[in-house]
Amino acid sequence: MSVVGFDVGNLSSYIAVARGGGIETMANEYSDRLTPSVVSFGEKSRTQGHAARSQAITNYKNTLSQFKRFIARQFSDPSVQKDAHVVPYKVTQLPNGNVGMQVQYLGETETFTPEQIYAMILTKLKATAEVNLCRKVVDCVISVPQYYTDLERRGVIHAAEIAGLNCLRVISDTTAVALAYGIYKQDLPTPEEKPRNVVFVDCGHSSLQVSVCAFNKGKLKVLANASDKNLGGRDFDWLLAEHFAVDFQTRYKMDVKSNQRAWLRLMAECDKTKKLMSANATVISMNIECIMNDRDVSGKISRADFEALAAELLKRVEVPLKSVLEQTKLKPEDIHSIEIVGGSSRIPSIKETIKKVFKKECSTTLNQDEAVARGCALQCAILSPTFRVRDFTVTDLTPYPIELEWKGTEGEDGSMEVSHKNHQAPFSKMLTFYRKEPFELVARYADTNLPLPERRIGRFKINGVFPTAEGESSKIKVKVRVDGHGIFKVSSASLIEKLPAQAEDAMEDSSPEENGPSKEEGSGASQSENDAPMDQSPVEGGAGEGEASADKEEQAENGAKETSKDKDQTSEGSKSDKESKDQNSEGSKSDNGSTETDAKATKKNKKTIKTHELTITASTDELSIAEVNNFFEKEGKMIAQDRLEKEKNDAKNAVEEYVYDMREKLCDKFEQYVSEKERGSFSKLLEETENWLYEDGEDETKSVYQAKITSLKKIGDPIENRYKEKHERPVAFEELGKALMLYGKTLDLYSQGDEKYSHIEKDEMAKVEKCLKEKEAWRDSKTSAQNQKAAYQDPVVTAQQIRSEIQSMKFICDPIINKPKPKPKEEPPKDNGPTPAEAAKDGGPAPTTEGEEKMDTGDQAPTGEASKEGETKPDETKPDVEMELD
Numbered sequence: 001m002s003v004v005g006f007d008v009g010n011l012s013s014y015i016a017v018a019r020g021g022g023i024e025t026m027a028n029e030y031s032d033r034l035t036p037s038v039v040s041f042g043e044k045s046r047t048q049g050h051a052a053r054s055q056a057i058t059n060y061k062n063t064l065s066q067f068k069r070f071i072a073r074q075f076s077d078p079s080v081q082k083d084a085h086v087v088p089y090k091v092t093q094l095p096n097g098n099v100g101m102q103v104q105y106l107g108e109t110e111t112f113t114p115e116q117i118y119a120m121i122l123t124k125l126k127a128t129a130e131v132n133l134c135r136k137v138v139d140c141v142i143s144v145p146q147y148y149t150d151l152e153r154r155g156v157i158h159a160a161e162i163a164g165l166n167c168l169r170v171i172s173d174t175t176a177v178a179l180a181y182g183i184y185k186q187d188l189p190t191p192e193e194k195p196r197n198v199v200f201v202d203c204g205h206s207s208l209q210v211s212v213c214a215f216n217k218g219k220l221k222v223l224a225n226a227s228d229k230n231l232g233g234r235d236f237d238w239l240l241a242e243h244f245a246v247d248f249q250t251r252y253k254m255d256v257k258s259n260q261r262a263w264l265r266l267m268a269e270c271d272k273t274k275k276l277m278s279a280n281a282t283v284i285s286m287n288i289e290c291i292m293n294d295r296d297v298s299g300k301i302s303r304a305d306f307e308a309l310a311a312e313l314l315k316r317v318e319v320p321l322k323s324v325l326e327q328t329k330l331k332p333e334d335i336h337s338i339e340i341v342g343g344s345s346r347i348p349s350i351k352e353t354i355k356k357v358f359k360k361e362c363s364t365t366l367n368q369d370e371a372v373a374r375g376c377a378l379q380c381a382i383l384s385p386t387f388r389v390r391d392f393t394v395t396d397l398t399p400y401p402i403e404l405e406w407k408g409t410e411g412e413d414g415s416m417e418v419s420h421k422n423h424q425a426p427f428s429k430m431l432t433f434y435r436k437e438p439f440e441l442v443a444r445y446a447d448t449n450l451p452l453p454e455r456r457i458g459r460f461k462i463n464g465v466f467p468t469a470e471g472e473s474s475k476i477k478v479k480v481r482v483d484g485h486g487i488f489k490v491s492s493a494s495l496i497e498k499l500p501a502q503a504e505d506a507m508e509d510s511s512p513e514e515n516g517p518s519k520e521e522g523s524g525a526s527q528s529e530n531d532a533p534m535d536q537s538p539v540e541g542g543a544g545e546g547e548a549s550a551d552k553e554e555q556a557e558n559g560a561k562e563t564s565k566d567k568d569q570t571s572e573g574s575k576s577d578k579e580s581k582d583q584n585s586e587g588s589k590s591d592n593g594s595t596e597t598d599a600k601a602t603k604k605n606k607k608t609i610k611t612h613e614l615t616i617t618a619s620t621d622e623l624s625i626a627e628v629n630n631f632f633e634k635e636g637k638m639i640a641q642d643r644l645e646k647e648k649n650d651a652k653n654a655v656e657e658y659v660y661d662m663r664e665k666l667c668d669k670f671e672q673y674v675s676e677k678e679r680g681s682f683s684k685l686l687e688e689t690e691n692w693l694y695e696d697g698e699d700e701t702k703s704v705y706q707a708k709i710t711s712l713k714k715i716g717d718p719i720e721n722r723y724k725e726k727h728e729r730p731v732a733f734e735e736l737g738k739a740l741m742l743y744g745k746t747l748d749l750y751s752q753g754d755e756k757y758s759h760i761e762k763d764e765m766a767k768v769e770k771c772l773k774e775k776e777a778w779r780d781s782k783t784s785a786q787n788q789k790a791a792y793q794d795p796v797v798t799a800q801q802i803r804s805e806i807q808s809m810k811f812i813c814d815p816i817i818n819k820p821k822p823k824p825k826e827e828p829p830k831d832n833g834p835t836p837a838e839a840a841k842d843g844g845p846a847p848t849t850e851g852e853e854k855m856d857t858g859d860q861a862p863t864g865e866a867s868k869e870g871e872t873k874p875d876e877t878k879p880d881v882e883m884e885l886d
């Protein structure tokens with residue numbers, strides 16, 4: 001299982017992985033840990049990251065950025081309309097009313113959903129992680145802005161599915177940062193002590209997020225969140241760009257806003273100037289060459305002027321900062337520290353604003369750019385069964401209050417708040433309804449200030465409801481849940497049927513304690529079916545250990561597959577009814593709180609209650625399973641197309657590289673290895689190939705480029721070969737000479753009657769001599785023939801041929817000259833003294849004769865010779881002569 005965290009920012013993305021003993025941030029192919037969140041489309045392929053960003057001006061219509069702000073949004077949404085006017089590409093309305101992004105891709109007009117574009121960035125990040133980890137990446141955790149709604153979170157999970165990832169958890173940016181901060185802190189207060197309150201501020205490219213969290217040893221609890229989803233670095237860039245646009249209009253009579261390219265170049269320069277101003281209080285100059293109409297412009301601004309311009313924006317920074325204090329009723333002195341992350345938190349006036357509100361300097365304990373991704377990787381490690389992480393519990397919040405509405409069967413419709421603002425998450429609640437037939441629950445955000453025109457989360461139809469045998473309403477238990485992703489769902493529904501009971505059971509049945517919340521139930525039943533749920537028992541994830549295990553449970557329950565699984569469940573549901581006994585064990589496994597109460601009652605009335613699991617049909621505005629599958633397939637095709645294009649480009653580059661390399665070498669190190677005539681014709685061919693690459697051959701298939709390089713190599717390889725042979729041949733000849741000399745020396749020793757070779761037959765040694773002569777003759781003839789050749793002519797003999805001659809000589813001669821000596825015959829023991837071996841055993845001197853010593857000219861001790869230490873060396877298998885021929 002991979003343990004990977006992705007922070008997909010509005011401008012830049014980061015990848016962190018849990019590896020070995022810690023968390024690492026991964027670099028991409030540019031050795032950069034930042035990957036721009038940009039996708040660019042072309043005639044032949046698409047690119048992501050740095051390659052795409054380099055197209056931002058030249059191919060601006062087909063280069064998509066800021067797509068995170070369009071996820072799961074309606075085209076008519078005012079905030080979408082605002083963003084649609086500032087991005088340089090075309091934003092359209094899809095048939096379902098959502099946002100589409102239109103580009104020219106592979107020569108066609110294509111419209112992608114923001115989820116697809118998000119998936120394309122994930123594809124890139126996934127590939128980078130896989131290259132670094134040398135393994136497949138599937139499981140991951142992805143961060144989202146804390147203000148993301150249910151649908152936006154579902155959108156990110158679908159994007160992960162489209163990219164072939166299994167998103168175990170979407171986690172809020174600020175919660176991820178808090179986790180990255182807390183898990184390593186050794187000095188947190190104990191659970192009994194007052195918690196440490198830390199504020200986290202993430203000021204990114206398009207939004208500002210603030211969170212206050214309470215830390216105790218081993219746990220963090222998010223107390224409150226606040227954000228401005230339209231305040232980030234890009235707002236400061238716009239401000240500067242607007243300022244200079246007016247300036248250029250006045251001084252150069254130039255309307256940069258009328259020219260999209262000029263405007264984009266100005267924005268890019270403003271971003272640079274803004275960053276320079278963060279580090280310098282002096283006046284910063286800006287120069288842009290040929291911005292439009294072949295004219296250059298320049299401008300300057302000081303930090304003080306910039307801050308005056310940005311006064312309104314800076315005032316807005318205060319709002320979420322103050323909001324978290326108000327929500328939690330904390331005072332600045334209750335805050336231990338303020339940790340700032342996000343690129344725009346480097347702006348000095350933002351830091352000053354934070355300091356003013358909290359009356360404290362900002363801390364930068366965490367890596368400002370990478371903290372979110374690191375937090376995601378840590379969350380993934382916590383969820384991973386294969387990774388051991390220090391126990392650390394995270395209790396998050398639901399971003400908005402959620403309410404549930406339903407239609408009454410008689411009279412008024414009903415509604416209730418399922419969770420208030422800042423309700424801790426994840427949590428489950430059990431609700432009880434009394435119904436005769438299927439009914440529908442509508443979940444929506446209760447916050448009327450929600451930055452969304454449509455507050456609906458989804459409709460959940462509870463199917464299969466039937467009346468009691470008496471024709472009354474049945475008791476329906478509905479479990480609602482906000483899961484670890486922060487996504488609302490109706491997770492289960494069951495109908496409790498009372499069966500006719502035996503006498504004593506019937507008595508039990510009538511007992512109110514044993515029958516659950518009977519007072520309300522009773523009145524509920526009598527009030528018929530138009531009431532509010534009667535039994536609302538929160539099953540909330542606390543910050544204790546139970547929460548942690550619930551979390552682990554969720555991991556299995558959630559994941560990218562979860563949504564689809566959910567849909568499967570809702571469409572199929574549980575097919576068979578279960579006896580109450582079965583339900584008992586199930587209920588105690590998955591539920592607690594009210595379910596337990598219910599379970600107790602069920603147990604006592606074993607034979608009188610039957611639980612029917614009901615199916616739920618959920619309808620939300622998220623992508624359908626079919627759409628996700630379709631986009632997954634399309635993404636796969638695009639990945640294949642990208643790979644094909646890359647291979648084609650690699651083949652083309654190989655031709656180009658060969659042309660340049662060979663042209664240079666023909667006039668340099670290959671000069672004497674090619675005839676003048678051949679050099680002339682080959683140079684001409686190389687030049688023609690270069691021209692072809694820029695003209696007819698600019699866009700050919702991979703096989704055409706491969707054929708081209710093969711035909712060039714047909715001419716170039718022999719030249720290169722001659723050069724190589726010229727340098728290798730003398731070395732090989734020297735090796736041959738050395739081998740001939742060594743075998744020659746052995747023949748000499750043999751002819752001198754050397755004891756070492758005395759056991760070798762004469763005719764055997766004659767074979768060695770014959771072979772030696774033949775090889776000497778071969779060498780002499782080849783050397784003289786080669787000497788007749790010019791350097792630019794193909795060699796008569798190659799180094800490889802020479803080395804194979806050496807091998808064949810060794811093959812014939814070595815077995816003969818290395819033949820082991822036969823064993824000396826054992827002499828019967830004599831009375832007049834010990835054998836040499838016995839003498840050696842006794843520690844006495846090894847008796848050797850002078851003659852024997854003379855015989856031993858090699859390194860080896862002769863067979864049977866006693867060593868100095870008095871040990872005999874029966875060295876019968878070893879050759880007496882060691883020749884180094886290799």
Ligand SMILES: Nc1ncnc2c1ncn2[C@@H]1O[C@H](COP(=O)(O)OP(=O)(O)OP(=O)(O)O)[C@@H](O)[C@H]1O
Pocket residue numbers: 008009010011012013203204205206207232233234271274275276278341342343344345346347369
């Ligand atoms: N030194 C600096 N001074 C001022 N601004 C900076 C500096 N460095 C980076 N920024 C700004 O920070 C912004 C990018 O921040 P970051 O990478 O945190 O955004 P993001 O995570 O991609 O966006 P978001 O969190 O809004 O989705 C850009 O607007 C960039 O200009």
Ligand SMILES: [Mg+2]
Pocket residue numbers: 009010173202204205342372
């Ligand atoms: Mg960010």
